[in-house]
Amino acid sequence: MSDFALLIDYKYCTGCHVCEVSCRKEHDIPLEEWGIKLTELGPVKMQDKWLWDYLPVPSDLCDLCEARVAEGKKPACVHHCLASCMELVPVEDLGRVMAEHGPKVTAFMPR
Amino acid sequence: MSERIIDCGDGVIKCRTCAWSPPGDHPVGCGMYLTVKDGKVVDVEGDPDHPITKGRLCVRCLTLPEYMYNEKRVLTPLKRAKEDRGKDKWVAITWDEALDIIEEKVNWIKENWGAESIVAFQGTGREATLYKTPLAYAALGTPNSCFPMSGDSCYGPRCSVADFILGAGYPELDYAAYFPDRYDDPRYEVPKYIVLWGKDPLFSNPDGFFGHALIDLMKLGSKFIVIDPRVTWCAAHAEYHLQLRPGTDAALGLGMINYIIENDLYDHDFVENWCYGFDELKERAAQYPLDKVEEITWVPADTIAAASRAVAENHPSSFMWGLAIDTNANGVQAGHTVLILAAILGDLDVPGGVTLAVPASFMGKWRYECAQQLPPGMMEKQITDLEHYRGFQAAHVIAHPDCILNTLETDEPYPLKMAWFYATNGVANTTNAQGKRWFKALEKMEFNVCQDVFLTPTAMGLCDLFLPVTTFAEHDGMVLPHFGRNTHMVMAMNKVCEVGDCKSDLEIDFLVGKRLNPSAWPWDNVADFFTEQLHNGGVDMTFEDLQDDGWLQMPFEYKKYEKGLLRPDGEPGFNTPTGLVELCSSLYADWGEDPLPYFEENKLTPYTPGREDLARDYPLVLTTGGRETTSFHSEHRQVPSLRAIMPDPLVQINPETAAKYGIKDGDWVCIENPLGKAIEKAQITPTVDPRVIHAQHGWWYPEQDPEAPNLNGVWKSNINSLIPHQAIGRIGFGAPFKNVACRIYKVDGLDALGTLDPDSPEGAIGTDPASYVATKEA
Numbered sequence: 001m002s003d004f005a006l007l008i009d010y011k012y013c014t015g016c017h018v019c020e021v022s023c024r025k026e027h028d029i030p031l032e033e034w035g036i037k038l039t040e041l042g043p044v045k046m047q048d049k050w051l052w053d054y055l056p057v058p059s060d061l062c063d064l065c066e067a068r069v070a071e072g073k074k075p076a077c078v079h080h081c082l083a084s085c086m087e088l089v090p091v092e093d094l095g096r097v098m099a100e101h102g103p104k105v106t107a108f109m110p111r
Numbered sequence: 112m113s114e115r116i117i118d119c120g121d122g123v124i125k126c127r128t129c130a131w132s133p134p135g136d137h138p139v140g141c142g143m144y145l146t147v148k149d150g151k152v153v154d155v156e157g158d159p160d161h162p163i164t165k166g167r168l169c170v171r172c173l174t175l176p177e178y179m180y181n182e183k184r185v186l187t188p189l190k191r192a193k194e195d196r197g198k199d200k201w202v203a204i205t206w207d208e209a210l211d212i213i214e215e216k217v218n219w220i221k222e223n224w225g226a227e228s229i230v231a232f233q234g235t236g237r238e239a240t241l242y243k244t245p246l247a248y249a250a251l252g253t254p255n256s257c258f259p260m261s262g263d264s265c266y267g268p269r270c271s272v273a274d275f276i277l278g279a280g281y282p283e284l285d286y287a288a289y290f291p292d293r294y295d296d297p298r299y300e301v302p303k304y305i306v307l308w309g310k311d312p313l314f315s316n317p318d319g320f321f322g323h324a325l326i327d328l329m330k331l332g333s334k335f336i337v338i339d340p341r342v343t344w345c346a347a348h349a350e351y352h353l354q355l356r357p358g359t360d361a362a363l364g365l366g367m368i369n370y371i372i373e374n375d376l377y378d379h380d381f382v383e384n385w386c387y388g389f390d391e392l393k394e395r396a397a398q399y400p401l402d403k404v405e406e407i408t409w410v411p412a413d414t415i416a417a418a419s420r421a422v423a424e425n426h427p428s429s430f431m432w433g434l435a436i437d438t439n440a441n442g443v444q445a446g447h448t449v450l451i452l453a454a455i456l457g458d459l460d461v462p463g464g465v466t467l468a469v470p471a472s473f474m475g476k477w478r479y480e481c482a483q484q485l486p487p488g489m490m491e492k493q494i495t496d497l498e499h500y501r502g503f504q505a506a507h508v509i510a511h512p513d514c515i516l517n518t519l520e521t522d523e524p525y526p527l528k529m530a531w532f533y534a535t536n537g538v539a540n541t542t543n544a545q546g547k548r549w550f551k552a553l554e555k556m557e558f559n560v561c562q563d564v565f566l567t568p569t570a571m572g573l574c575d576l577f578l579p580v581t582t583f584a585e586h587d588g589m590v591l592p593h594f595g596r597n598t599h600m601v602m603a604m605n606k607v608c609e610v611g612d613c614k615s616d617l618e619i620d621f622l623v624g625k626r627l628n629p630s631a632w633p634w635d636n637v638a639d640f641f642t643e644q645l646h647n648g649g650v651d652m653t654f655e656d657l658q659d660d661g662w663l664q665m666p667f668e669y670k671k672y673e674k675g676l677l678r679p680d681g682e683p684g685f686n687t688p689t690g691l692v693e694l695c696s697s698l699y700a701d702w703g704e705d706p707l708p709y710f711e712e713n714k715l716t717p718y719t720p721g722r723e724d725l726a727r728d729y730p731l732v733l734t735t736g737g738r739e740t741t742s743f744h745s746e747h748r749q750v751p752s753l754r755a756i757m758p759d760p761l762v763q764i765n766p767e768t769a770a771k772y773g774i775k776d777g778d779w780v781c782i783e784n785p786l787g788k789a790i791e792k793a794q795i796t797p798t799v800d801p802r803v804i805h806a807q808h809g810w811w812y813p814e815q816d817p818e819a820p821n822l823n824g825v826w827k828s829n830i831n832s833l834i835p836h837q838a839i840g841r842i843g844f845g846a847p848f849k850n851v852a853c854r855i856y857k858v859d860g861l862d863a864l865g866t867l868d869p870d871s872p873e874g875a876i877g878t879d880p881a882s883y884v885a886t887k888e889a
Contacts, residue, residue: 012326012329012330014313014323014326014344015344016169016170016313016314016323016740017170017740017741017756018167018168018169018170018173020756021170021173021174021752021756022168022173024752025154025155025173025174031751031752031755042347043342043347043796043797043798044797045797050342050346050347050348050352051347052342052344052347052348074166079156079157079159079166080156080157080166080167080168080173081167082167082168082169082313082322082323082326083323083326084165084167084323084326084327085326
């Protein structure tokens with residue numbers, strides 16, 4: 001199991017597709033496959049308030065950019081994310097860092 | 112600061128650059144490293160040291176290699192016989208041969224019809240915005256430089272209104288862009304509210320503004336007030352969303368002004384010291400009580416009141432005005448109300464408010480000098496109806512777009528014989544209203560040239576010579592956010608490789624200029640030219656220095672109006688005739704315009720007075736122009752990774768409306784009004800009002816037959832076929848690209864009505880009293 005998790009502060013995710021495309025370029029993944037894929041909740045009005053959230057979900061092809069991280073760089077999706085709402089976080093710090101981000105935060109451990 | 116070139120060994124280097132175009136974009140100057148191996152760009156990575164973008168890049172830059180090395184890209188100049196227009200019978204030639212043809216044809220045109228019979232067109236946003244007019248004036252010798260969008264409906268109206276009312280360059284949200292430490296600079300304050308008025312910056316990255324800076328500010332506590340007919344992502348995350356009927360912005364603005372004055376929520380000190388015409392404004396705004404405004408705009412009165420109070424009681428707050436201000440025949444008035452709100456609330460040029468700027472001398476001085484190259488009497492031949500559009504001319508040195516189409520159709524006051532399409536795919540439904548009329552009129556030209564990256568439908572259908580343009584990775588250049596009108600940074604575009612035998616827009620200017628009018632083009636290379644521009648802008652560095660440094664952030668002062676920094680005479684105040692913010696314009700009356708803002712319906716809507724026929728037969732309001740991250744207008748349709756995200760043109764329809772017309776998600780739908788038809792795919796969504804549909808623009812299909820009459824299917828989803836010609840505002844600004852009547856019905860597919868070309872029965876050019884048709888004088 002990896003020592004890191006991919007934290008996503010999805011209250012800020014605007015659905016720009018940068019994570020999908022930067023991942024595909026980094027790992028040379030063909031168009032019909034994904035290393036990470038946007039999911040969308042809404043847009044829908046519930047109890048008079050709009051819900052429109054995006055959440056990128058890493059696939060089995062995600063290795064949290066091991067090679068980049070070994071070079072001291074961020075994963076391709078984290079590096080390029082227009083909303084800067086993704087972060088690689090050590091698993092042991094996860095609870096604390098998630099709490100710091102406030103509501104609408106999640107984390108993935110793809111491997 | 113990051114290094115310009117990083118040697119990675121094994122012949123691989125990483126080169127830093129800041130992007131402008133092509134591929135198309137606005138001058139945001141996103142920072143990146145391009146990895147070059149064996150002379151090819153193999154990787155794109157954001158530069159984390161760039162002060163604005165900080166490593167972030169959108170999907171269009173990330174897919175740059177797919178654009179640069181696309182199989183459809185043209186890599187050498189091409190020529191074609193005039194009788195073969197519309198046929199794929201291009202012949203590759205050298206640049207010398209292309210220049211020989213240009214020299215011969217231009218001289219022949221000049222001898223027979225005069226230089227004024229040449230017209231140079233540009234698109235929007237790209238670097239061409241800076242370099243097309245100099246080609247027209249200082250190389251071709253024609254005064255007819257033209258941005259062919261009806262009513263000049265992109266950026267020009269807002270810049271003009273800012274010039275008239277504030278005497279300043281483009282007023283921009285203060286996002287600390289001038290400061291190296293950005294939001295941490297001690298001078299800066301985070302805006303409490305940001306009003307996004309007819310603007311979706313996340314995906315339009317307008318005119319030099321990095322759209323996702325809004326998310327940076329959201330994290331720091333800014334809240335949004337969104338004024339938009341659609342629920343955008345920002346609207347769904349806003350404190351207030353004012354979902355107005357398209358085109359009613361001026362009524363909403365007047366209602367907000369009235370509410371703020373009536374409830375004494377304005378900044379008395381600023382109004383007394385720095386504004387002109389408050390009493391007149393107060394009287395005019397009183398005609399727009401909130402119940403009346405609700406009736407016009409569909410926005411509930413209590414929502415307008417709450418949003419007005421929020422922005423008025425929380426400082427600093429800021430305003431961003433978008434393309435919806437321009438694409439509206441009532442837009443000069445709508446824009447005036449936005450500037451009035453920012454002014455009377457005391458948010459102009461304060462930390463976290465709306466930054467003001469004096470237009471910079473970078474490029475500006477050179478562009479002015481190019482106009483001086485025209486021989487005496489030539490500028491007077493420029494095609495602009497001065498009986499009506501002196502307001503347009505007061506702010507612009509270019510020909511009026513609607514007048515140019517009238518001239519093309521009537522040969523009055525003189526015939527046009529040659530067109531130069533400078534980085535514009537004009538017929539592909541971004542700029543030109545009723546593009547089929549333009550197409551038919553331009554078919555008559557003796558000689559047409561296109562410079563672009565791909566063989567667009569405009570090039571294939573109309574042109575005799577094609578000049579291939581480099582991408583930003585293949586040329587040296589300078590990025591100027593807001594085209595010099597509020598420029599927080601100047602940035603270097605660095606050439607990292609070559610692809611084929613292409614030239615940059617500026618290099619083409621140099622080549623053509625040196626052939627046709629050498630004295631105006633003395634520079635040996637673009638580096639010398641840019642060094643001179645930097646010196647003109649008061650910057651003591653060479654272009655080479657800028658390339659090494661990457662960028663230069665400019666100095667900034669708040670409250671320039673107090674310090675004598677907005678006026679050339681150094682006096683405090685604003686650079687307007689009264690020296691004040693003109694709540695009531697001292698200029699408009701001379702141009703036949705009401706000096707105060709007012710609301711007026713556009714001419715081809717279901718709500719236009721006297722057009723009950725439209726309300727009956729075309730009951731829906733069509734709005735267009737919302738941006739997607741996957742394209743810049745008509746660009747990028749041939750990039751596989753981007754097309755996979757957005758494969759088809761989408762028309763957004765409310766579920767209630769879709770049910771009424773028997774349309775399901777994914778059905779192909781014909782959108783029709785008296786002027787024409789377009790076919791798009793239904794996206795059923797609650798984000799539009801049941802009375803409104805939104806249709807994407809800029810669609811053509813590079814994968815389809817490129818030859819006429821199909822022309823890559825450019826007429827099939829051509830939404831601008833439904834937009835009237837010259838249905839514009841009184842002083843020449845603003846066409847209703849976002850506000851026309853239509854009806855919708857299901858069809859069997861994109862090809863259900865054939866090519867929809869103007870010579871086919873289904874695609875015939877329609878008429879309506881709202882769409883002006885000039886007639887030749889007897």
